[in-house]
Amino acid sequence: MKYFWSIVYNFLFLPLFWLAAKLFSLFNNKLKTGFKARKDLFKYLNTKILTLDPAKKNVMIHCASLGEFEQAKPIIDELDKTDKYNFIISFFSPSGFNHSKIDTPLRSKIIKTYLPYDSPPAVNKFIDVTNPAAVIFIKYDLWMNLLKELKSRGIFTMVVNSAYDIRRFKWKFPVSLSYKRSIYDYVDVIGVTDEEDKLHFRKLLRGTEREIEVFGDTKYERISKAKEVSSDKALINGEVLTDKNVFVVGSSWDKDDDVIFPVIDKISSNGLSEELSLVTILAPHEPTEDTLEQIEYDIHDKYPHIKSIRYSELNKYSGENLIIIDCIGILMGLYKYAHVAFVGGGYQTGMHNVLEPAGYGIPVMFGDEKLSEDAEHLIKNGGGIAVEDSKELFKSLVNLLRKKDYRFEIGKKSLSVFDSKNEASKKIAEIINNRI
Missing domain, CATH: 3.40.50.11720 (3-Deoxy-D-manno-octulosonic-acid transferase, N-terminal domain)
Structure with a gap:
């Protein structure tokens, strides 16, 4: 043949x-x-x-x-x-x-x-x-x-x-x-x-x-090494995230944003805002100027309780609840600030690297339509959570942020995928x- x-x-x-x-x-x-x-x-x-x-x-x-x-x-x-x-x-x-x-x-x-x-x-x-x-x-x-x-x-x-x-x-x-x-x-x-x-x-x-x-x-080794390299790098001023729950969204596409933004808006619009003190860090898959402007337009047009600021302008931070990353190459280091992560691509093109946030021992969420092999591995180990829509994401995210012990338990299971690899x-x- x-x-x-x-x-x-x-x-x-x-x-x-x-x-x-x-x-x-x-x-x-x-x-x-x-x-x-x-x-x-x-x-x-x-x-x-x-x-x-x-x-x-x-x-x-x-x-x-x-x-x-x-x-x-x-x-x-x-x-x-x-x-x-x-x-x-x-x-x-x-x-x-x-x-x-x-x-x-x-x-x-x-x-x-x-x-x-x-x-x-x-x-x-x-x-x-x-x-x-x-x-x-x-x-x-x-x-x-x-x-x-x-x-x-x-x-x-x-x-x-x-x-x-x-x-x-x-x-x-x-x-x-x-x-x-x-x-x-x-x-x-x-x-x-x-x-x-x-x-x-x-x-x-x-x-x-x-x-x-x-x-x-070798990707497990690469993530472990990247963690070491980024551990001492301060990517965000500590005062911005002090006493906040941090939700990092990595490599998101428009379909991910359509699920995530209603959840951020809902959490910020009622009594949960003060209880959860949520700050979301959003890293678009391709942070071109056109993409960034479209995200900002959609937020302004549809989500009145989301206030955004670009990463490059964080020196002007005044309490915004969404930080939009407008550069490349820092996503891996941003996960160290997260209490919970969401990895994009699960509703659209195929998932980004779910192991990067898992390496920090935090719960990892993602869309349920195009699961990668690593995402399925995380789910099997109890460290990954696939969500169908905004309703499921809201329920899972609030539960993880409210219950610290539960969040730590899921995070440990997430980290366990690195054992012996x-x-x-x-x-x-x-x-x-x-x-x-």
């Missing part, structure tokens, strides 16, 4: 993918940016590669976007301890390439690049220039021609944080499973998060010699050190 899927991939999927991406780039700035950057990719790479230490081996880590890069950081930190490698971080998405930052000092040299269009000539040239001794893929974004060429050259490959998501159609449908079997059969080591996923992958790859290992998930990067680094 490998030969069949190679034909389908190169003569049907890739041309259609390229044409569709080119068409949508006329209307989508991210796609347009990606095409523009790849136009001069090798000119850029030939310059950047000269900054690496020629005496060290190159380890490439591929991340689809910014979220996967955050999961790669513990691996980079662990491998950096050996002082044996250069790091080449490749991205598919412009958001990952443009916003990725290393926030800990490294001894090793590191560069970042876009992954080229997955045609055989581009892939061959890319591997020639980057000369990786090993390639680590974070979670997914596996490209057939790249994997095929790496395999033919005997370059070690590993995919980590792999999850076999049986809830999704593509992990059930026989045709897509056949394709996935072909793709994963090019990978030397598949690192999964738990024993259940290992069994699923073992069944998928039955009859092959693929090595499947349970590493855990902080060793993944060490296991991954050990394999890399032994194989190259």
Whole structure:
């Protein structure tokens, strides 16, 4: 089946993918940016590669976007301890390439690049220039021609944080499973998060010699590290939140706001206002000026008891009950102020990272329509609460704020998801050190 899927991939999927991406780039700035950057990719790479230490081996880590890069950081930190490698971080998405930052000092040299269009000539040239001794893929974004060429050259490959998501159609449908079997059969080591996923992958790859290992998930380590880094950073003046119950809403979309704002307005409009002393910190998923202005317009038009102020203007704070975050990169640190958190995306596009607030040992709420695997894990452990609408959110939020012991109990269960999950990067680094 490998030969069949190679034909389908190169003569049907890739041309259609390229044409569709080119068409949508006329209307989508991210796609347009990606095409523009790849136009001069090798000119850029030939310059950047000269900054690496020629005496060290190159380890490439591929991340689809910014979220996967955050999961790669513990691996980079662990491998950096050996002082044996250069790091080449490749991205598919412009958001990952443009916003990725290393926030800990490294001894090793590191560069970042876009992954080229997955045609055989581009892939061959890319591997020639980057000369990786090993390639680590974070979670997914596996490209057939790249994997095929790496395999033919005997370059070690590993995919980590792999999850076999049986809830999704593509992990059930026989045709897509056949394709996935072909793709994963090019990978030397598949690192999964738990024993259940290992069994699923073992069944998928039955009859092959693929090595499947349970590493855990590096995102748990990343969150623990981010907590340490942000613990001493004062993002909000203490006087603003003194004697207040703090409700942090992370990465919200308009459908989340439609559920949340009526609750804030209701709490602020009756006797509960004085009892609960609620301040909400709202971090929109995309805090563009258009988004911020629309939020402010909706509040002014529909919710008379909500008074808002932007984060950048907090020096003018005068008792507002809603702080709107108008910058990026601080959400993780804001959760440390929260008594309760709500994570956006559950009613619309798919959920943001529910583990970030869970890492602070607080109850985590979210919409009930598009639950992530982590959200389901939180619910199962008793630390997550899915809400259908404003009525359910109001009831749950008031209950959590009124009953401190109950809130602490839910928070402990939320934190428990981190148990025994902080060793993944060490296991991954050990394999890399032994194989190259």
